[in-house]
Amino acid sequence: MDSMGRFSVFSSGEGQPEENAGEPPGQPDLGRLLRRSAAGDEGAFGELYDAASARVHGLVRRVVRDPAQSEEVTQETFLEIWRQSARFDPRRGSALSWMLTIAHRKAVDRVRSAEAASRRDEAWHTTTSDVPHDTTAETVALRLDAERVRRALDTLTDTQRGALELAYLSGYTHTEVASMLDLPLGTAKTRIRDGLIRLRDTLGVTS
Amino acid sequence: MNDDIHALSGAYAVDALDDVERARFERHLASCPTCQTEVAGLREAAAELSSLSVQAPPSALRQRVLHDITTVRPLPPQLPGSSTPTMAPDAPSGTSRVRRPGGPPSGDASSSPRRWRLLVAAAAAAVLTIGGLAVWRSTSPAPPAESVASQVLEAPDASRLVKTLPGGARATIVRSPSLGKAVIVASGMPAPPAGRVYQLWLQEPSGRMAPAGFMPAAARTGEEQVALLNGNAATATGAGVTVEPVGGSAQPTSAPVMLFTFS
Structure with a gap:
């Protein structure tokens, strides 16, 4: 080129x-x-x-x-x-x-x-959720984002939040999520969708 | 399998569907503007969750990435009418896998000869234990129909057989005895060598392998490759995938890379 x-x-x-x-x-x-x-x-x-x-x-x-x-x-x-x-x-x-x-x-x-x-069994202990506390504008913006998302997540039911986190943040399928959360087969996908809709509406994101 | 397919939008947006469900949903999505809008909005919402896990990569990665991009040009834009519109970013394709400099290949460089050989070697080993494929026959396949494939994926009596291959490639055969048809859904398949294609086969009760069509060329609009197998899948006793010259062969000329036995 x-x-x-x-x-x-x-x-x-x-x-x-x-x-x-x-x-x-x-x-x-x-x-x-x-x-x-x-x-x-x-x-x-x-x-x-x-x-x-x-x-x-x-x-x-x-x-x-x-x-x-x-x-x-x-x-x-x-x-x-x-x-x-x-x-x-x-x-x-x-x-x-x-x-x-x-x-x-x-x-x-x-x-x-x-x-x-075999590698994913290791516990998620080295947390990445805390953004380092420096004072650049970018970092402050990130911390505010994280706060906003945490508050939005708090508006979900425990099941919605659990299903969404297992699916999105841990990469499990909705069938696996149903089994892990003892949900009737086929309902985890509904919880994931309901949780995302709630999150979308609370955060006011538009596509 | 006949539950409301719209309800899969959330699980699709967060990659929580298995390969077959994803293939079903993407077929639906292509013709459902409501779901397209919903998926886009739900993906935006999911993306917000990543603000909870911000972590800078090691600084050395920047140089590797900036080196990588000098080795490949960006794809041209998709012009109107040139292809089916895609909701998702185009799936990872075989040409974009990377290697770490100074290290071993990452193991899934899809187009690498190494991975290719691994796949064939594994398949050759597998065939030793199966046998019964000695007689092959030519049949002229009928053209596959998109709608039939969708029906198979939705069929209440559909059963699945899954094979996983070295390097992470997966293929699932979905077979509906009532429809007499089978569909193969593959993901992560390495691109075949130049001048070759993946040819599909159905094994007839006599043990003969009949040509059943081809895997579509490496998917650009989604990682899954979906193909309807031509022939009667209700009476077939198995299915296979081989690598053949472009245009196909009347009978398999190489060891199968995958074999499925129907029960």
């Missing part, structure tokens, strides 16, 4: 690397970085990585648990994000959600594969 071709896209003045005017500091416009990545802009992809890698890797670590395998999955995820960047459609959802969907699917595939089966 020659650099002339790569950067000529941005010489028109249409897309300078600065962040969107309306975005708060420390929150680059991920959708825009994806679009520039799709045009081969490796610098934009580096920015995208810096902005999103802690969310992506944190989710992967939570599902996969094994540190070495998590690193591999995160690496695969970002390569996939690069490859698929032109397929991101902002009308169908946020860029972060799109990237986390790729990461989650890869993480779940990894834990469900036979090689990983």
Whole structure:
């Protein structure tokens, strides 16, 4: 890929690397970085990585648990994000959600594969939920996000919350979740859906 | 199996369906705008949960990722009408697996010759224990029908046989005796070598293997590959998958990579 071709896209003045005017500091416009990545802009992809890698890797670590395998999955995820960047459609959802969907699917595939089966029994004790208490704008924003999500989770019933956490954060199928929570077969998927709908409405997220 | 398929939207949004359920739901999703909107919203909500588990990757990973992207170009945009629209980001494909520099291959580099050989070797070992495949026959298969495949996946009498292969590939045969049809749902299959395809076979009561169609080319719109097996699956005694030259063979010319025995 020659650099002339790569950067000529941005010489028109249409897309300078600065962040969107309306975005708060420390929150680059991920959708825009994806679009520039799709045009081969490796610098934009580096920015995208810096902005999103802690969310992506944190989710992967939570599902996969094994540190070495998590690193591999995160690496695969970002390569996939690069490859698929032109397929991101902002009308169908946020860029972060799109990237986390790729990461989650890869993480779940990894834990469900036979090689990983024996590694997930280790307890989840090295907690990742506490964001380090530094004072950058980005970190503060993350902590506020986490607070908001915790409060939203509190509005779910115990069963909804348990089913959702086992499915999304631990990568179990709804059938496995039903068995783990002693729910009648076929009802865990309803609890997962009800919990997500509650979460969606409480957080006011839109796609 | 005939429960309300809309109710699977939440489990789908958080990857909590098994391969067959996912294939069923994605068939439904393609034609259900309500579910498409719902899945998008539920995925946004699920993504919020990741704010509870933020963790920066080791700093060395950045350099590996930025090196990886110099080795492959982004896919072109999907132009209108060029393909079926996808709700999900395109599934991980065989060409995007990565290796850790200085380390062994990650073990699931789907297109790697190493993984390919592993699969064939395992299959060859498996065939030794099964036998009974000596007589093969040619039949002309009828074209597969999407709607029939959907019916099989939904059939109340459908039974499943699952095979897992080295490297994490999985295949499930869903067979409905009442419909007389079977569907194969595969995921994580390595891409066949250049110039080759996966050919499907149904084993007739006589023991002969009849051509039953092909696995579709590596899926771009979802990790599962779904194919209807041509032929009478009600009387068949088993099914198999072999690697054949593009265009297929009248009879298997290589050791099966998978064999299923119907009970």
